[in-house]
Structures are given as structure tokens and as C-alpha cells.
Amino acid sequence: MKAIVCVKQVPDTQGKVAVKADGTMDRAAMATITNPDDLNAVEAALQLKDATGCEVIVVTMGPAPAEGMLRELMARGADRGVLVSAREFGGSDTFATSQILAAAVNKIGVGPDDIVFCGRQAIDGDTAQVGPQIAEKLHLPQVTYVTDIQKNGNDLVVKRQLEDGYMEIKVQTPCLLTCIKELNTPRYMSISGIFECYDKPLDVFDYNTLKDDPLIEADTIGLKGSPTNVYKSFAPPVKGAGMMVESVDQLVGLLNDKHLI
């Protein structure tokens, strides 16, 4: 049994965000972190490993330095890393990204007992689309917004968060789950984990590794294979600041004049 976790390295938008004059992000100027929801996905896989001894494989698509993130996740307990990286993959929207990640997961192989985990949403692109799109391309059932997982053989009972409660859903492996922060609290790296992480296997899947998968075509990956394109981008409008008032008296007077109260 395997738990395959898709993890994305993202700019830390909580910190300083650098926007270039042309309205694009200056990624080079920003620190990177592991996408927060993806840490919950990794933790869910590690808990499964604690319970069943399954293998945990972390997969990321991104530039070569993303290896550092994979090593860190191996120090937390993941067994293997896969870095999906090629010039041909650049500029992918969620459709193309999921096409490539699905091919990478196919290469790893999804067995009847396996689970694919994703985060719900990445904090940079912010779409929450990649998980369900991978599931569709792998023909796997999906459950999104997962807050609880109970496993009994090949049967899973999972809780799916709703705006005003939750659904309890039964689903069989193999399947894909997208995780949110309510699911668990991610563990830290362990000292022994840090020592071992550089001895654990890390594979690089480039274009040649994946090109024979039918999902990988010139018109389904990268910028050219992306149905959506960024047409214009710009900094959000700065609203003109209003007025500062000196006292509650003045404020209430103004509100009353404007018939707001």
C-alpha cells in the first residue's frame, strides 16, 4: 500500500510580497514555503504509515530547488521523493498541471490499496482545482475538504467539510482526497529524520520520463497546452483613504447626517 502526496512549493504570501512594475510577481524576491494545506496532506499520509506501515511518496512539480522541500518532508517521515521538472512543463494552468501530475502518479503506479493526497488549495494560484482535476484524469473517486479519515481495509469513511456542517462519505481505495487544516496538526522533522533524509531515494521525472504517457501531448501540457491564459494582470486597486475623525461625537454626527444610523 502507498500514500502518494502532491505538494507544492509556494511563495510566502504572509511575508513580504514583491510585485514587479509590470504587475507580475517577483518570485525571486520572496521566501518559499511548503503550501500549508499540503503539510496536512503529508501528515495524513504519515499517520496512515504509522498505522499500516505503508510507503509515503511526496511528489512536486517545480524547479530544481524544490528538492529542498522534498528532503524536508522526508525528514518528517516520507520515504521517497519525486521531483517533476522540465522546461516543457512551465507555464501550465491547472488543467495542464493536473495532466502532468496525473502522468507522474501513473508512473509511480496507483495500486488497489493506494490513496493519492492533495492539499485543498495552494496559497499562490489559489484555485483548489488541481486535486479534483488529477482525480478525473486518473479516473479515481475524489473527496475534497477532508477533515477526518477512518480506514478499514479498502473502505474509507471520510468527513467532508460543508459551510454549515459536514458530510460523512464512504469511499473505496484507490481514491484521491484533498486535505484542509482541520484534518490534523502536522508533525515536525525529527532529528533522526534529518540525518536520514539525504539517504532516501529522490527521483527526477523529466519530460522524457513521462512523454510516453498518453496524458502528455504537446497540446495538453505547458503554456501551449493550457486552456486558460493570463490576459492582463495588475496590482489591486488602492481605495482612497477616507477621513480620520477626532472623536466619537464627530463620527456619530457624520453617520447621522448621512442617514447611516
Add this chain to the structure above:
Amino acid sequence: MAEFNAMDTAAFKGVWVFCEQREGQIQTISYQLLSEGRKLANDLGVELCGVVMGSGVNEDYIKALGGYGADRVYYIDSPLLKDYTTDGYAKVMCDLVMEKKPEIVLIGATNLGRDLGPRCAARLHTGLTADCTHLDVDVEKYKEFLRTTSNIDVDNTKFEQNTNLKMTRPAFGGHLMATIICPRFRPQMSTVRPGVMQTQPFDEAGAAKVVVEKITPALTADDIHVQILDIKKSAKKMVDLIGADVVVSVGRGISSDVDKGIALAEELAGVLGGVVGASRAVTDAGWLSSDHQVGQTGKTVHPRIYIALGISGAIQHVAGMQDSETIIAVNKNESAPIFDVASYGIVGDLFKVVPELIKEIRAIKAAN
């Protein structure tokens, strides 16, 4: 269906809105999307259709969709569609899109819509733009929008003259706005978060003339690979931030006396006929439940009055409240960014300002 080709863009016509129902009730996001879809359909000169999936949904509710702009409603009725499942809904939606070929499909970015949308877009081989805050097909209207919201030099920029859907959305935690297009594939799909688009007034005439087509889907239990064991509502009543006229939100500024801070906000909200919201700092700390959270990862609100108490004004918070009609901020730090979006700002300690505010508003209300 073998002839379905998402790239044959000329074959696609009409604007669709997925109208979500839960427990037989049409969700208000559907009215917001129909109101927005109506404008797009008018600009394109095409029909606006609502798509409802469910089991035994009240016919009056379905007809009412005409009152929000729908010319036609496809109502797909099956016991298998009573509750949402990805497999069931995605199959029905994709089959219908392949048959009828709409050029635009709008879906609410709810926990259901965000599950359904990407699954469908992947199957149909088309693009999906998430969490749109502005939609245009008309180039002049789009230029007008850019003039008022962006730093783009509109008059010296080239715009292709076509009716492709221009879908504008925030990304990078609200630090960047992007307009996304999907020029080569159809339908052009987008999700929109609840509260972002305004509902137009209900139009009786529209409701009277809407055409409802009831469809029995080719769906069997074998198509659905999950089993819903239970749907539980959280025991306590959720706060209705999106529909509120006045929202009084608290931030970490209440930390020196959390109970008192919340009590003050509740009292102020009570006086103004509003509800209490919060920044994520407050919901993360567990001082208020997460349904109170306003912002990028919480709710988008545009009440008549929004009052921010002890909230710094982080971009992720502002993303959810900046379109409020009047914004009042109370913060003890005069350089807090919340003052940049406030209509009225008071520098001061909320524990002192709010009781005074409550007292004076009460006095005025009594006098009026």
C-alpha cells in the same frame, strides 16, 4: 457524444448558471450568478439558462429562477441527485454540456461548486477560472472596469475585439489581480464566491415566462462510486454574514480582554441591527467560530456598514470587506493599514471607543 469537441468554439452558444440546491432549497449564490449571467447574456444576445439538479425540487422554486433572469431552466430530476456527489453531478453536467454546448458556464465557488467545477472542466477539456470577482464579454465595459480599478494605461493598450469572457480574479493572497481568458476552448467556465455578485430585484414577469425543461438523466447507481452515509449540520446557528446589513468585526485587538471585546461588538451590532464578524486571527485563536471569518479564506461581505475593531487590515482581510458601502475602523495604531480602506477612522482603544459609540448611537436612535 463522440463528436464533442471543446475546440469547435463556434458551435457553442448561451450562458449557463449551475443553480445549487441543498435539501431542496435553491442556494442564494444561484440568484447572484443568474443576475450576473443575465448581463453577459444580454451583451452576447443569447439565452440565459439555469441548471438545477435534485430530486423532487419544488416547481415554484425552479420557476422563481426566471425572476432572477433565467430564460430557461433545465431541471434534472433523479433520486440519485438528491444529495450532491461528485460522480453523479459531474456526469449529468458534462453530458448536458456536451449535448447543448453552452459558451459560458458559471458555478458558485461553494464547497460543492469547487468540487464539481474542476472535475467537469477536466472531463470537458476546457479551462476553469476560480473565484472570479468580475466578468465581462464586452470590450468597452472591460476597459471601463480597468480604468476604475487598475493602473493599466487603458487608452494606450491594445485590446482584441472579441466577446471572449474576461474573467478577473485575485491571486497570490489578493496581492495581484489577473484577468484570465480561455480563448480556444468552450465552454468558458468560472466559479464565483458567494456574496461577490449582487442579486438583482426579483422580476415577476421573468418568473412567469421562464421555460422549464424537466430532464430524466441517464444516470445509474453504478455511476456513483461514493456513498453518503450522513449529512450533519453543525448544532449551533451559523452567522449570516453575507446577507447582513451591518457587520461589526473584531480582530486581535480584543486580546487583552476577549470576552469583553466580543460582548462590546455584539452590543454594537445589536444596536445597529447587524451581526458580528472577525479576522482570521480571532477565528484561528478559537475566540469565535470560523463561520465568522471575513476575508480571502473566509466570507466576502458588502454590507451597508462595516465596522473593524482592532483589525490591522491585512490584505487577506481587506479582500473580503473592501466593497462595503461605508467602512469604519477603530484601531489604536494610527498607521494601521485598515485606515487606508476606511471611510471613517478613529485612532483609539476600542475598549474605550466602543462603549461611547454605543451610548451615542442609542441616544441618537432615541431622539430620531
